[in-house]
Amino acid sequence: MREVGQSFFAPLAWVHGAWARDVLLSVGSEGLWQSIEVNTSAEQRRNATALKGPVIPGMVNAHSHAFQRAIAGMTERTEAAQTSIQTGGQDNFWSWRDRMYSAALRISPAQIEAIAAQLYSELVCSGYTQVCEFHYLHNDPHGKAYVDPLEMSAALARAARKVGIGITLLPTLYMRSGFAANNLRDDQRRFASTPDRIATLVEGIQKNFGDALVNTGLALHSLRAVAPDALREAAQFAKVRQMPIHIHVAEQTSEVADCIQHAGLRPVQWLLEHAGLDATWNLVHATHTTPEELQAVQKSGASIVLCPTTEANLGDGVFDLPSYAKAGGKWSIGSDSHITRSWQEELRLLEYSQRFTLRQRNVLGNATAAHAIESSTAAALFNAAIDGGSAACGRRMKGIAVGERADFSVMDMSSAALLGIPSSHLLDAFIFSSPDARLSDVFVAGKQIVESGCLQGCEALARDFSNAMQHLWA
16 A cells, blocks of 8 residues: 555546646645646656546545444335334334434444444445544443443544544534433433533543544534533534534424424524534534525535435435525535445435426536536536535545645546546546446545555455344344
């Protein structure tokens, strides 16, 4: 594997939101882009390592629940709906949640490390180079605190390090089962936390794991799960430290109705009026919002994290992307429950859900046409996700630019989806022609993690994952 502190040559690279030719890419000793030169001569790039194909920036996965990789494919039968009293037998988010809890209540630190390592290997092979881990499994299966409060967080950090992917750990505050409740349900006992405990986790992660590839922020599970005073206390802790703050919000219509009933405002409206939204905030889903709320989110500087495949799988609804894009809103993508681990599929479904709803084509391309670098829906999707991902993870991850982290992927030009495609349309085909085009190589902070489509040690990771799954679902 090649180390940092060298130069690469790419015949084609995605620089400043568009294709550039004959690009010389230099990585500094800290794993950041040191210099980027386009249209270089053969003499200028004589000592550089030649890359195998077109180069694109690494993508941030802005929303992950790693343990839910264990339930991918395990919730697609209707009998799961019969377990939920709340849904009256209807299969929806709440019935899915019951099945998810059944895994959350049993998973051990060793199992979550094995499951997360397999997940992260899949993510990095698909071109995600940083993952934001929205982590609320703090306690043991009986709901008791571990002797080491970092037990579960450490398992996730170790999993990321095994793979070589960057990780933003987001210890999550979770205190009650709903707006009218004072405590958690018994099947939520592993999630119990307080603002002080979350602060302890954040400081412990920084002390024991913090480095160029591991950082931390803070998450608030949702308005229904965190009382207002605790929310403000935790958010202030993060703001003082300039950490990213994440929160699930307005994902289901029943959540919106409950918030109106108990707080007198819609969820995003409540955050706008009471939480002091700014550029540190990342609102996850925000599916059921008004155009006025979206404009106000954009003005606040906050970002939205969209998880199209999970939102589709759970039947959440469709985010109003045109209104938000026209307002110039910032957003990122996440794979959330990990029914897919491909950012191409996330972006494709994000656009296609708009086309289904509006019966139009190139929805995001048209919504951003006035200020787009090129008239490409793929470019509009990709550039927005790259830009928003940096805010979500609190790292310098805004693509191939001096001072940003040197994360990048190399397209595999033997992929069927790319055969014969003119270079100007490569990104369009990479996102919209499926099955997904492949990546040959992936680099994180200038270090090669995936070579010729292979992650070193992936067989052992897969074996450990299979063993963990057998114990969970025996």
